[in-house]
Amino acid sequence: MRIAVVDSGIDAEHPRLENLRCSGVSFVQDECGRVSTVMDFEDRLGHGTASAAIIYKFCREAEYVAVKIFQNELVSSEKTLSTAISWCIENSIDIINLSLGILTNSPSEELLRVCDEAHYRNIVIVAAGHHNSNNDCYPACYPSTFGVTWGNVPDFRKHGYIPDSPIEFIAKGTIQRVATIDGGYRIRSGTSLACAYFTGIVAAILESHSKMDLTTLKRHLVDNADRNIKPIQFGRQTRQIDFPAVRSSELVAVRKRVFSSRIDQRWVGRLGVFPASEKEMRAFVELPDYASFPVTMYLDYPRNVDFRKLSISKKEESLSPATGPSSNSMEGFDTLVLGYYSDQMFESNIRFGRTLVDKCLLENKNIFAFDFRLQSELQEHMRNHLYNGKVYVPGVTQKLFDDVMEFRYLPPVKVPVLGVIGTSNRQGKFTTQLRVKRIMENAGYRVSYLSSEPQGELFGANMTFPYGYQSAAHIEQEKWQFFLRTYLKGVSEFQRPHAILTGTQGTTIPRGNRDLIIGNEIDTLSFLLGTMPDRFICAVNPQDSIGYIRNVCKVVSVFCKASPIFFVMTPWKRVFKKTETGQTVAKHLTLDEDEKNDCRTRFEEALNKPVIDIMDHKNDGLILRTIEAEFS
Missing domain, CATH: 3.40.50 (Rossmann fold)
Structure with a gap:
């Protein structure tokens, strides 16, 4: 068995590592970002030696390989880590210990790829979670790795299990005396040590069952976990968002269920x-x-x-x-x-x-x-x-949230996201989305579509997030951003569109009087924070003031760092009248051609952007060129 300790090197002369069979390699990244290989694996920091000595308690017959990525400080890069893991894959390593982690919501594609490759080749990667379990940490949160956190473990040979968590396993990580360089010792605690203990537990199992595949190994670890062992929560408690871990054997089925069309073509006809x-x-x-x-x-x-x-x-x-x-x-x-x-x-x-x-x-x-x-x-x-x-019934449930969040490790969205917003309701925002989608598809572009209207899935939307009237978004609003951003990452990764289209419902910001009750504006802003459009199309009314339109665009710009590419205008104006009973009702009066042209000209001069009749097919070319110019 060959065990790689990807860390700061190993001091093979330490008393705790007596008779250790050890070789090593080092990866160094220069100022230009190139990663080179050298044969120096001397530990100058002690971190790798501590991890190796813990693992060595469990498995003294294995060959240890020091894969050094930390040189003079415990800082490295994702590229160096990915290169080190790739080297392990190609050099017949059986277990990779990563007592380290990257605190990020968007790990690199290459890191994901090499971890998946290791899993495919039945290579165990054991990785440390962050000390604060509320923070995502990679590669421990990948479904292809065994993520480990720390806990109170009286017997270091035992481990715990956390159901429905990206970091599934618990091992000994409380304060203890560990090996360091120059034959010395120091007092340390944390998930790095827990990771090494868990690697030792895995090594001992595989030493007795060398043909065990990873699925069987995980089942064995879950079945034999001590249910009394609980994780340590470190640092200030924050509001907990439950992110379940995906099991690798379920990954393809979950991906198909989540990111394919949710309408079964076989049962819908006319x-x-x-x-x-x-x-x-x-x-x-x-x-x-x-x-x-x-x-x-x-x-x-x-x-x-x-x-x-x-x-x-x-x-x-x-x-x-x-x-x-x-x-x-x-x-x-x-x-x-x-x-x-x-x-x-x-x-x-x-x-x-x-x-x-x-x-x-x-x-x-x-x-x-x-x-x-x-x-x-x-x-x-x-x-x-x-x-x-x-x-x-289209909607977003906790089950769908759980399914989507299994893919939170995916890299950021790689394609442009175009949003449609408006200054009020009943402006044809949904119609605008359908027209833009059709125009782009007719030009040969693949467009993925996330709708906020329940009927969206019957018009080619991959999914709907119906947060408006009688909202069917049945997850807490604090989860919206996590859900929407992760969903769009999955759409970008698995569907490979040229662009993603989405759109809001209702108004974006309140009008005028501060005392007015806010409608769904908070929902709309939460939706925008989740989808984060790069550019947007804004629907306006003929009676909107220039100042109000600018304020709407400014808010979206502040929230999403996005700017408008053109405006669409409703062809009617609202007239409010009182009935005999004293109720105020709104009527829509269609503008004549002169009125429409006057309004469009006024808006274009003030906003310095085209104001387009979205239903006029003569404008299709202008719409396409405007979008292409923004994203080319």
């Missing part, structure tokens, strides 16, 4: 949309060709049916709350896209929606529901009707 007049259904009405599946039926409330206004060609038919749609109309689709019908003011409309859902369940129609509150109601219907279809 879409029926209800209620068609709802804001969230606007894209199905205006851009049906942009949907991933054919939209073959539009259904609406009995008291709200006006298909001419929706510009939908549909045969007239009688709709009643009692009977719902006719049997003939039900044959036109296999999947019902179900909006927020239960929030209707008219009882007859709610009854109609329930009747429609009942009919769909009786006929085993699939249901794609926006409203998570309907899940229990749908489940009750399913039990009563022996339902054989599929029900899907």
Whole structure:
């Protein structure tokens, strides 16, 4: 057995290392970043000697290899560490001890690659976690390594296990007398020592079971862990975010589940949309060709049916709350896209929606529901009707968070992230995202899409993070940034797009009066901090002041270090009127061409950026050139 101690070298003459069989190599990085090899493995710091002496307690017959990366101080680089691990892989090392770590949220791709390569070749890497278990530390947090933290361990031959943690194992790391250079000793504690003890435990197991693969080894270590051993929490306690570790055998399945399309193409065929007049259904009405599946039926409330206004060609038919749609109309689709019908003011409309859902369940129609509150109601219907279809409610659950966070070690996003934001709601931000996506794809670009609207997954989004109305983002807001950043890293790594597109909901910052109750602005800013767009498109209203638009852009610039590339303007203005009962209602009045042109000219002169009609296909070339110019 060959054990590599990647550290500061080994003092092979130390009394605790009597009869040690030892060779070594050293890696040095120059000022230009080149890493060279020398044969000097003398320990001038004592750290490597302490680790080797601990391991030697367990396994005296192995050959030890000092792989020196620390020269005159305990500082090295990821490149040097990666080079050292790669050397170990190519030189028949069986166990690599790394009593060291890199405190980062974005370890290098090369470090990940060499650790995965070692795992593939059945080489054990034992790595130390950080003293403060709240901090991610690499390579200990990689799923391909055995991460170790410290604990109170009365018997140094024993170890503990931490379920659902990136650092899974505990070993002796409390204050103790350890070997150092020149045959001396000193008092030390920490995860570096715990790592060496755990390496010794692993070496003793493999000495008796030389053919054991890594999966079997991990199972053996878990099964034989002492459940009474607990980790030491060092330093000030911070709010704990639970990051479960991925088991290497599950990695491919989890990756496919998380980063592939979440809509199974096998069960979605033709879409029926209800209620068609709802804001969230606007894209199905205006851009049906942009949907991933054919939209073959539009259904609406009995008291709200006006298909001419929706510009939908549909045969007239009688709709009643009692009977719902006719049997003939039900044959036109296999999947019902179900909006927020239960929030209707008219009882007859709610009854109609329930009747429609009942009919769909009786006929085993699939249901794609926006409203998570309907899940229990749908489940009750399913039990009563022996339902054989599929029900899907897009959202973010703790389970999805756990799955995504298993990939937190991935390198940073490598491609441009383009966001769509707005100064208010009902501005066509979702429509803008679909148009930009189509324009870029028509030009040959691969675009990955993260939507914040529940219907996004039916328009080609890889995932939705529906944080707006009746939010289905069922994780604490403090976790949003971790989740979104990690998800985009996975999209960048596994899907290899040319760009990532995303967009917000609602307003970005409050308007005017400080006393106004803030809506979902905090949610939007949290979403932006998670997605961190490099550039953004901003939707504006004709009645927005230049100062307010600039403030919106400034806030996004401060939060994300991003700048706008162009603006899109809604073609209507809001007029507020009071009803006879004293309520204030908003009406949208469409601008004529002269009014639109005047507004666009005014905005372009003040903001020094194009203001584009996103629905005018004559602008497709301008939109594409503007995006390409920003990211070229």
